[in-house]
Amino acid sequence: MSSLTPEKGHTSTSNNYSPDVEQGGGVPISTTEGPAHRSGIGNPGPMGLFSFASTTFILSMFNVQTRGITHQNVVVGMAIFAGGLTQFIAGMWEFPRGNVFGATAFSSYGAFWMSYATIFIPSSGIMAAYANPDELANAIGIYLVAWLMVTLFFLLAVIRRNIAYTVLLSSLSVAFVCLAAAEFTQNPMVTKAGGVFGIITAFIAYYIGVSELLFAEQSAIFNLPLGAWGR
Template identity: 30%
Template sequence: MNNEVKVTHTLADPSPYGLFGLAVITFVASTQKLGITTGVSGLIPWAIFLGCIPQFVAAIVDFKKDNVFGATVFGSFGLFWFAVAVVWLISVGVFGEDMKNTLDMKQFGVVCVAYLFLVVPLTFGAAEAHKVLFFIFIAVDVLLVAMALNYFGIAPKETQLVAGISELAAALIGFYGCAAGVLNKNLGRVVLPVGKPLGIFKK
């Protein structure tokens, strides 16, 4: 008789790691929109190493865990921040003056609209996960709308302020969500509550 030994590998929830990456880059980027810091050169490393990589890693793990929602969100925004970093590199002339001079930021506004087609429907899904995730999505919804309007030149001062505030809100809620995910799992009990699902869309 052959005794079969099955080895199982348990993958940890990557959400806190992905949320931390999201929180850091949105926190830093919000300071530029709010006029606390200036320029984008200092944002590029954080966009790549915190905005892109942690969220993309979280997406890969979520794909392996068959978490389509998490994989889609983290994967989409991991690549979003990598693309943002490249746009910023173009804007500061890293790829030459020709690319810098022909950069049309209205195209960035179009991207923000495109992401709304993803984020708005998934906001309903977030509502059935927990309230922390739902409020992050609401903040991101507002951020994308404000950024799109800003890059299209519509009320630039006002929309930049709204974008900065909503981005800061997303960051702070993201930090809380990260801490809750780590501590609640590590301590085996609810230390930082994330709120129950709204129970509106899912029966």
């Protein structure tokens, strides 16, 4: 999700790079035919990752019913402004940097969080439109399945090329599977399982965000490796 180098760990970026490779998330992501664009825009990756991680962490803590919490409504504001708007802006800033993967992923998950939050806003009328709770659960289940498919598509772009992002998207995929299954079966234990994988996903996203933030700061005394393989 950022314009870093394909080496394990982080090293300085060279002006000479393969013309069919777009730098993304510390690994070469082959999503364009031309070279990545150069721009003066700073790396928005840490901002997007921290917003994604924090919103995912809060919702997942609610899903495992931490301290007896069974309602998710507090996450609505976070989902609109942090996981939603802030992450969407990060995606828009990735486009002029030539990072198609980062732009698509951040923008998509930003849209996910804003649309998810809208479901729980009473004035949207979405939940009120379903008189049958089972119908609502099935509708949300299908919604989550759609985002599971999107996540799997993103996973195809990084698998075997970047360890950190492969683990992140794999964990997120499992979380979506559990949460969708929980809606279809109305099994609270499956919801908790989805929450556990969501918490794992959040901490992996935090790790990647810190890694990219440290790499962006020239004064950082150490870097956190993301791990990458060659083509």
